[in-house]
Amino acid sequence: MQKKLLSLIILSMLSGHAMATSIEDKIDMLQDEIDQLKVKAAYAEKNKGGIEGFANNTTVGGYGELHYNNFSGDVPVGQTRAKDEIDFHRFVLFFGHRFNDWISFKSELELEHSNTENEGQVELEQAYLDFNFSEKLNAKAGIFLIPVGLINETHEPPTFYGVERNTIETRILPSTWWEAGVSLYGELAPGWKYQAGVTSSLAAEHFEDFSTKGVREARRNVSEAPAENFGVHGRLDYSGMPGLTVGTSVFSGNTGQDNDTLNADARLTLWDIHGRYSVDKFDLRALYAQGHLSDADKINTAFGFDEVASRFYGWYMEAAYHIWKNGEQDFAPFVRYEKWNTQADTPNNIVRNDASENDIWTVGANYWPHPQVVLKADYQKFDKPDGDKGDKRFNLGLGYMF
Amino acid sequence: MVKNTIATLACVLLLMISSSAQAIQQYLTSEQFLAEVYSNEPSKPQALWLNKETAKQVEKILGHAPNQMRQRYWKIGNSSAWILEEIGKEEPITAGFVVADGKIAQARILTYRESRGWEVRYPAFLKQFQGVQLQADDYLNQHIDGISGATLSVNAMVRMARLALYFDKLSRAE
Numbered sequence: 001m002q003k004k005l006l007s008l009i010i011l012s013m014l015s016g017h018a019m020a021t022s023i024e025d026k027i028d029m030l031q032d033e034i035d036q037l038k039v040k041a042a043y044a045e046k047n048k049g050g051i052e053g054f055a056n057n058t059t060v061g062g063y064g065e066l067h068y069n070n071f072s073g074d075v076p077v078g079q080t081r082a083k084d085e086i087d088f089h090r091f092v093l094f095f096g097h098r099f100n101d102w103i104s105f106k107s108e109l110e111l112e113h114s115n116t117e118n119e120g121q122v123e124l125e126q127a128y129l130d131f132n133f134s135e136k137l138n139a140k141a142g143i144f145l146i147p148v149g150l151i152n153e154t155h156e157p158p159t160f161y162g163v164e165r166n167t168i169e170t171r172i173l174p175s176t177w178w179e180a181g182v183s184l185y186g187e188l189a190p191g192w193k194y195q196a197g198v199t200s201s202l203a204a205e206h207f208e209d210f211s212t213k214g215v216r217e218a219r220r221n222v223s224e225a226p227a228e229n230f231g232v233h234g235r236l237d238y239s240g241m242p243g244l245t246v247g248t249s250v251f252s253g254n255t256g257q258d259n260d261t262l263n264a265d266a267r268l269t270l271w272d273i274h275g276r277y278s279v280d281k282f283d284l285r286a287l288y289a290q291g292h293l294s295d296a297d298k299i300n301t302a303f304g305f306d307e308v309a310s311r312f313y314g315w316y317m318e319a320a321y322h323i324w325k326n327g328e329q330d331f332a333p334f335v336r337y338e339k340w341n342t343q344a345d346t347p348n349n350i351v352r353n354d355a356s357e358n359d360i361w362t363v364g365a366n367y368w369p370h371p372q373v374v375l376k377a378d379y380q381k382f383d384k385p386d387g388d389k390g391d392k393r394f395n396l397g398l399g400y401m402f
Numbered sequence: 403m404v405k406n407t408i409a410t411l412a413c414v415l416l417l418m419i420s421s422s423a424q425a426i427q428q429y430l431t432s433e434q435f436l437a438e439v440y441s442n443e444p445s446k447p448q449a450l451w452l453n454k455e456t457a458k459q460v461e462k463i464l465g466h467a468p469n470q471m472r473q474r475y476w477k478i479g480n481s482s483a484w485i486l487e488e489i490g491k492e493e494p495i496t497a498g499f500v501v502a503d504g505k506i507a508q509a510r511i512l513t514y515r516e517s518r519g520w521e522v523r524y525p526a527f528l529k530q531f532q533g534v535q536l537q538a539d540d541y542l543n544q545h546i547d548g549i550s551g552a553t554l555s556v557n558a559m560v561r562m563a564r565l566a567l568y569f570d571k572l573s574r575a576e
Contacts, residue, residue, distance in 0.1 A: 024449070027449070027472070028447070028449075028474075031470075031472060031474070034470075059492065099493070104517075130517065134425065134515035135520050138517060154550070154551075174551055187520070190524060191521070191524065192550075198425075238548055239521060239525060239550060239551065239552075240521075240526060241526055242527045242530055242546075242547035242548070242549060243547030243549075244524055245549075245550045245551075276550055278547060278548060278550075279547055280547070306471060327539060327541060367439070371557075
């Protein structure tokens with residue numbers, strides 16, 4: 001029996017040697033076949049109908065942030081300081097669906113301040129179709145974020161420093177800012193990215209609290225919004241060097257919206273120059289933004305405002321240092337200086353609000369236990385009291401994205 | 403004026419939609435990559451088999467189970483070449499890595515399928531991988547500067563670089 005087995009083994013070995021293809025070659029051929037089958041299977045999965053096909057082409061993501069704000073320091077004469085606050089500021093879900101290899105849908109649905117009974121609201125911040133033609137030319141149509149500044153389009157908590165977003169991209173560039181329209185984007189030349197398009201615009205009759213909020217209140221969020229006027233936007237960025245992005249963006253559109261009381265164009269032009277350089281352990285950001293509004297005097301008269309300015313601006317510089325890294329964990333202290341003036345030039349029919357010109361120093365740190373999860377702490381010192389929230393603030397934050 | 407702009411944009415859109423389009427870009431075939439690396443004499447591919455233990459380590463590097471238990475590679479002298487695939491955001495990126503003496507000698511993008519983040523193919527970005535080694539904890543010993551707007555593609559490239567170095571280490575131990 002043993003002899004028989006031995007001779008069989010020898011025979012099989014001999015015949016193996018005699019064959020043109022070795023075992024290794026055969027495995028190679030089999031692997032090729034398996035690889036081809038994998039591609040076919042993946043393709044079949046993607047094009048499957050029903051619930052499975054839907055699941056394979058549909059993506060879900062989201063982000064959220066919980067904030068604790070402790071207010072202290074001086075408040076303007078006659079005001080009582082606001083109470084400290086804890087707020088699940090943003091809970092966001094992304095839904096996307098790929099129809100084929102060049103058309104997809106992207107959306108962002110947000111619940112602000114946890115419920116809609118107090119200060120909160122449900123907002124559809126993005127809902128657009130994305131047409132990918134080539135690296136050089138793509139188009140989006142629907143509701144999307146206006147491509148201004150650094151924060152407006154990329155605002156997930158693990159991607160920026162500090163519990164609260166910077167003030168310049170809140171009061172001068174009104175982030176988060178979305179409109180409905182069409183936009184083209186792509187690569188102009190290696191390293192150069194562009195975006196340009198036409199969207200809905202703001203409404204002058206809502207320029208409320210201008211000296212503290214800038215143009216924020218005039219955003220209509222594509223909610224039965226006036227569409228007598230449109231705006232155009234453009235952006236150019238250079239990111240051909242690793243870690244470096246420098247660019248500029250502009251939005252310009254009339255905000256009069258054919259209002260009979262106003263009867264003026266009220267053209268708003270917002271522009272910015274921005275830069276980010278993340279090299280080795282350093283992370284540096286800077287941005288300058290400015291706004292121009294025509295017919296500011298008429299806006300004040302028509303709607304009974306006493307704060308609307310014709311020019312406003314702000315800038316900030318921020319430096320962070322990744323002092324400690326261990327695998328996926330990362331710890332980075334940062335410092336930021338911001339300065340702004342929401343009433344740099346005012347029409348003759350209003351008196352400047354002293355609080356419209358202010359600055360903030362912020363020092364703090366971000367700790368990422370995982371690249372998509374962040375814990376934040378910072379301390380802010382305002383030059384002048386920021387309304388009833390005082391001139392000193394301590395903030396704690398928790399954020400995630402997936 | 404605005405209405406004219408909208409009309410022009412609509413026409414451009416229609417034109418683009420009518421011409422069938424694809425986002426997939428193949429910059430280099432595997433054969434071209436190998437021909438470049440081994441000056442037109444690609445060696446016969448060899449195979450690296452994973453076992454339970456090494457597959458677990460690969461899972462740690464990638465954050466998911468390995469795509470296959472048998473990885474083909476090419477070897478000449480002290481250098482090895484690896485063609486790997488990893489998903490950036492939604493679609494796989496195919497990249498080629500050459501490892502010499504335990505250090506990355508070259509990194510290239512072969513095929514890119516995502517609609518954003520294509521900046522990872524720039525030579526200035528890929529050059530950063532040259533000379534990078536694996537630490538004892540299987541992370542890279544040097545920081546790779548990212549590209550804003552291409553973070554997920556950058557992360558996928560870093561994972562593949564770690565995998566190429568880990569595979570090279572295994573292939574030399576065999």
